[in-house]
Structure formats: C-alpha cells, structure tokens
Amino acid sequence: MHLPGRPVERATGILRRTLSFWTSRPLLLAIVAGAVATGVAIGGMRALTWMETPAFCGQCHTMQPQVEAHLDSPHETVECAECHVGSGLKGLIESKWAGMHQMIKLITGSYPRPIPPGAHGMPPPDDTCLRCHDPARQQDDLLITRSVFQEDENNTEQRVALVVRLSGDERQETRGIHWHVLSKVEFIAGDEAGRKIDWIGVENSDGTSEEFISQNLVEISEQAGLRAAELRASGDVRRMSCYDCHNRVGHEFLTPGRALDNAIAEDELSRELPFVKERGLEVISAKYSSLKDAHRAIRELQKEYHRDYPNLFLEMPEAVTTSPQTLAELYHRTADPEMQAFSESYPSYLGHTDSAGCFRCHDGGHFKIQDGRLSDEPIPSGCSLCHTFPSVGPRAPNAMLGPAPATHANRLWVFEHKTVVDSGDPSQTSCSSCHSQTYCTNCHSTGATAVQHDNMLFDHGAVIKETGEQACSYCHQKPFCERCHEKDKP
Numbered sequence: 001m002h003l004p005g006r007p008v009e010r011a012t013g014i015l016r017r018t019l020s021f022w023t024s025r026p027l028l029l030a031i032v033a034g035a036v037a038t039g040v041a042i043g044g045m046r047a048l049t050w051m052e053t054p055a056f057c058g059q060c061h062t063m064q065p066q067v068e069a070h071l072d073s074p075h076e077t078v079e080c081a082e083c084h085v086g087s088g089l090k091g092l093i094e095s096k097w098a099g100m101h102q103m104i105k106l107i108t109g110s111y112p113r114p115i116p117p118g119a120h121g122m123p124p125p126d127d128t129c130l131r132c133h134d135p136a137r138q139q140d141d142l143l144i145t146r147s148v149f150q151e152d153e154n155n156t157e158q159r160v161a162l163v164v165r166l167s168g169d170e171r172q173e174t175r176g177i178h179w180h181v182l183s184k185v186e187f188i189a190g191d192e193a194g195r196k197i198d199w200i201g202v203e204n205s206d207g208t209s210e211e212f213i214s215q216n217l218v219e220i221s222e223q224a225g226l227r228a229a230e231l232r233a234s235g236d237v238r239r240m241s242c243y244d245c246h247n248r249v250g251h252e253f254l255t256p257g258r259a260l261d262n263a264i265a266e267d268e269l270s271r272e273l274p275f276v277k278e279r280g281l282e283v284i285s286a287k288y289s290s291l292k293d294a295h296r297a298i299r300e301l302q303k304e305y306h307r308d309y310p311n312l313f314l315e316m317p318e319a320v321t322t323s324p325q326t327l328a329e330l331y332h333r334t335a336d337p338e339m340q341a342f343s344e345s346y347p348s349y350l351g352h353t354d355s356a357g358c359f360r361c362h363d364g365g366h367f368k369i370q371d372g373r374l375s376d377e378p379i380p381s382g383c384s385l386c387h388t389f390p391s392v393g394p395r396a397p398n399a400m401l402g403p404a405p406a407t408h409a410n411r412l413w414v415f416e417h418k419t420v421v422d423s424g425d426p427s428q429t430s431c432s433s434c435h436s437q438t439y440c441t442n443c444h445s446t447g448a449t450a451v452q453h454d455n456m457l458f459d460h461g462a463v464i465k466e467t468g469e470q471a472c473s474y475c476h477q478k479p480f481c482e483r484c485h486e487k488d489k490p
Contacts, residue, residue: 054067054070054071054079054080056080057080060102060106061338062106062111062115062339063115064336064339065114065115065253065336065339065341066115066251068332068333068336069248069250069251069252069253069333069346070250070251072252072254072333073249073250073251073252074249074250075249075250078250081095082128083122083123083128083129083250084118084122084123085123086123086124086127087123087127091123091127113338113339113340113341114336114339114340114341114342114345114346115339115341116192116193117193117247117248117346119193119194119243119244119247119248120192120193120194120238120243122243124241125181125241125242125243129242129243129246130242133242135166135178135181135182135242136178136182138166138167138178139166139167140166140167141163141164141165141166141167142163142164142166143161143162143163143164144161144162144163144164145159145160145161146159146160146261146265147159147160147261147264147265148160148261148392149260149261149264149265149271149277150277151275151277151278151281152275152278153274153275154274155264155271155273155274155275155276155277156394157265157271157394158392158393158394159392159393159394159395160390160391160392161390161391161392162387162388162389162390162391163387163388164177164386164387165177165386165387165388166178167179174384174385174386176386177245177386180240180244180245181240181241181242183202183203183204183205184202184203184239185200185201185202185203185239185240186200186201186202186237186238186239186240187199187200187201187237187238187240187244187361188231188232188235188236188237188238189235189236189238194238194244194247194349194360195347195356195360196360197214197360197361197366198213198214198217198231198235199211199212199213199214199228199231199232199235200212200213200361200366200379201237210368211228211368211369212361212366212367212368212369212378212379213227213228213231213366213367213369213374214365214366215365215366215367215374216365217231218374221373221374222372222373224367224369224372224373224374225369225371225372225373226372228369244349245349245350245357245358246349246350247348247349247350248346248347248348248349248350249350251346252346252348253333253334253341253342253343253345253346253348254333254334254343255334255343255354256281256284256285256330256334256343257281257285258354259284259330259333259334260277260280260281260284260330261277263326263330264276264277268326269323269326269327269330270316270319270323272316272319273305273312273316273319273320273323274308274309274312276323279301279304280301280323280327280330283297283298283301283327283331284298284327284330284331284334284335287337287342288335288337289337290337290338291331291332291337291338293337294328294331294335294337295328298324298327298328298331299324301324301327302320302323302324305320305323358386359381361379362379362380362381362385363381364378364379364381365378366378366379367379382411384404389442390442391439391442392442393439393441393442407420414443415453446471447467447468447471448467448471448472448475450467450471451463451467451471451472460472
C-alpha cells in the first residue's frame with residue numbers, strides 16, 4: 001500500500017541528494033556552469049552573426065530585390081551589418097529596434113511597396129565607407145570604358161570612354177569630384193531621398209562661404225537671401241557625404257538598357273541575334289503585374305524569332321534557346337512587380353546618364369546668392385568639371401589626358417572651333433594630335449552641328465522637330481529641359 005505523500009518525499013530526497021553532490025564539488029560545478037554559459041554565448045554570437053548576413057535579411061520576401069541587387073554589386077562579399085549597422089552598442093540597439101518595427105510591418109502587411117531607399121538613414125561614412133576607402137588618397141584620374149549597343153538589326157557596338165577627375169588639377173582648373181566630400185558642402189533637399197536639391201552651402205578653404213538656391217524657389221531676385229534663410233530654418237541641413245553620389249553602390253538596380261548592354265558585352269546574350277537589343281529592351285522594360293506575365297512576354301519574344309528568323313534555330317540554336325532564360329534573369333535584376341520595385345524606384349546618383357544624379361545641383365538652375373539677391377552665376381556645370389568629354393567609336397576610342405589648349409577655355413569653343421581650324425594658322429590645325437576622327441564624329445553624326453542656337457529660347461520646338469531630339473540630348477540632359485517644362489509633366 002502506497003501512502004499519498006510517498007512520491008513527494010521520494011522526489012524531495014532525490015533533489016536533496018543532487019544538491020549535496022554538486023555543492024560538495026564546487027570546482028566541478030563551476031566547470032559545468034562555465035561550459036553551459038560558453039555554449040549559450042557561442043550560440044548567441046553565431047545567431048547574432050547570422051542575423052547580419054544577406055541570408056538572414058533575405059528571409060523576408062520584401063527584401064528580395066535588395067538581396068538580388070547586392071549579389072550583383074561590387075560589395076557582394078560585404079555583410080549587411082558592415083554598412084547598415086552603426087558602431088558600438090548604440091548602433092546595435094538602434095538596428096535591432098528598427099528591425100522590430102520592420103517585423104511588425106511585415107506581419108501586418110503594412111510595409112511600403114517598394115521599400116524606400118535607405119541611403120539617407122545610414123550610419124556616418126566614418127563608420128562604414130571610410131573604413132576601407134579614403135578619397136583623399138585617390139589622386140589618380142580614373143579611365144572608364146564600356147560598350148553601348150545600338151537598337152539596330154546588327155546590335156552595333158559603340159565603345160564609350162572618358163576620364164573621371166577624382167582629385168583637383170590646377171591645369172584643368174577643376175577641384176575634382178572628391179572635393180565635394182573633402183570640403184564642407186551642405187545642402188537642403190526637397191524630399192527625404194535627396195532627389196531634388198533646394199539649397200547648397202559651401203565653406204571655402206580661405207574661410208569664405210557661398211550659397212546657392214534653386215531658381216524655381218525664388219520669385220523676386222531681392223528675396224533670395226530671405227528664402228534661403230527660411231529653408232535653413234525649416235529644412236534639414238545635411239553635410240554632403242559619400243552616400244549622396246554612391247547611394248546605390250551596394251544595391252544598384254540597373255536600368256534595362258544598361259543591363260542589356262552588359263549582358264551582350266559579356267556574351268550572356270548573343271549579339272548575333274537580330275534586333276536583340278531593341279526587342280529585349282522592349283520586353284524587360286515593360287511594366288508587368290507579376291513575374292508570370294513577364295515570363296509570358298519573354299516566351300512570346302522567342303516565338304517571334306521563330307516566326308521572323310526561322311533559320312536562326314538551325315544556324316545558332318544555343319543562342320536562341322538560352323536567350324529567354326537570360327532575359328528572364330535580366331528582368332529579375334531590374335524589376336520586382338510584387339514589390340513594385342523598378343530601376344526608377346532606386347535611381348543611382350553616380351553620374352547623370354541614368355538619373356538626374358550630378359544635375360540635381362549642376363543643372364544650370366541653382367544660382368549664387370550675393371548680398372541677399374539672386375545673381376546670374378550658376379553652379380558650374382561644364383562637362384570638363386568632373387570628366388573629359390565622352391569619346392565614342394566602334395573601337396576602343398581615345399580619351400584626352402593632360403591640359404587642354406588655351407583655345408578650349410572659350411565657352412563657345414564647341415561652336416566656334418570650325419572657324420579657328422579653317423583660319424589657316426598652322427598652330428591651330430593640330431587637332432589630330434589629340435583627337436581621332438571618331439572623336440569628331442561623336443558630335444557631327446548627331447545633327448547637333450545643324451542646330452541654330454541664336455533663337456533657341458523661342459523656337460527650339462521647331463528646331464527639335466527639324467533636327468530630332470538626338471541633337472539636343474547629346475549635350476543637354478533631361479533635368480536641363482525640366483527647369484522650364486516641369487509643369488508640362490503629367
């Protein structure tokens with residue numbers, strides 16, 4: 001017969017003997033406790049380390065576009081936390097707190113589509129970029145070459161080359177691109193992502209300062225100083241940093257055209273396929289409601305090749321059969337319909353060919369404020385300020401190095417050089433010592449030489465109709481036109 005209290009007494013006895021065993025052996029107890037604590041610490045550190053990797057960040061489907069872009073970026077081997085988490089305990093706590101808010105939005109489905117760009121909320125560059133990169137030590141100019149393919153039947157290749165001036169050069173009368181971050185340059189943006197710049201302040205090395213304001217914000221010249229003071233009082237004054245140009249260096253969303261050029265240049269997509277640049281661009285740049293629709297359009301393109309070029313499947317079957325898969329991969333690199341993420345959702349400000357970029361300030365529409373008035377002096381925007389004039393040709397083109405002749409300092413040189421060359425002066429006819437014939441055809445083949453600039457302000461619509469938009473777009477970027485035509489946009 002078992003008494004009711006017997007099991008409790010038995011358990012109590014076992015517990016008493018266990019405690020007696022461990023308390024009589026303090027060294028063994030310390031070793032076991034240390035082992036358990038070490039295991040927990042190691043496990044926690046491994047978990048924390050894993051939480052800083054793309055593998056963890058990519059667990060949320062909302063971040064898939066960013067992960068895909070990261071895997072195709074120069075920082076592919078850099079872990080997420082190395083750029084997105086500030087230094088020390090404070091940075092860690094802030095990142096985890098932000099992560100909790102993101103998790104709540106994910107669970108409730110209240111996350112934005114697309115995910116907003118995050119460059120403006122990054123830790124200071126001293127904690128991220130400058131740990132590996134030092135712009136002050138990058139003194140040499142940078143030669144950039146790439147291939148651009150025309151939208152014709154042969155996908156004609158054009159080689160583009162230019163020299164980017166990273167540091168200052170007195171001979172070229174340029175401060176260099178990295179002057180922007182090596183000096184104190186501040187700005188006020190009209191939006192959080194910095195797509196529209198309203199005000200710029202510069203502190204010179206001699207102690208003087210300058211400020212520039214967008215002409216669109218000033219109705220009366222005499223009120224420019226007051227308007228700038230209002231912006232400084234109510235706006236978020238930011239110090240220009242690496243992020244303001246290299247904002248997509250870790251997650252660049254290539255434009256469809258750039259993605260296709262790269263794929264053709266690297267033989268991922270055969271340039272022997274007729275009109276592959278034109279037709280591929282038409283397919284992957286379209287807006288689809290789902291990936292399924294995008295893949296359907298790509299399959300339709302393959303059927304079109306079956307119909308229009310039946311011999312291709314006999315002459316180059318591999319190129320034809322693999323092209324749909326390549327186009328599908330390119331689409332994945334440039335768009336995500338579910339998250340409404342496209343290349344224009346994440347513009348890169350490095351340069352000014354795929355977005356406003358440099359022209360957010362250097363658009364000819366930001367003028368210096370002098371004595372409280374708006375002057376007629378804009379922020380410099382000449383091509384040679386940051387790089388040489390692009391050289392384009394069917395082969396590797398020449399790129400100009402060293403200082404330009406004195407004649408080139410004339411702001412109207414691009415229009416007047418013909419008269420100088422035809423003057424008969426031997427000292428002025430040595431263009432070929434620097435320029436090849438393909439360099440000259442860069443401009444002359446666009447129709448730009450036929451444009452009459454005397455009355456362009458009043459009749460440029462008729463000129464564009466006569467010469468075509470290519471003649472204008474060779475020198476003028478979209479932001480230049482939008483200074484006046486912004487109200488015409490839908």
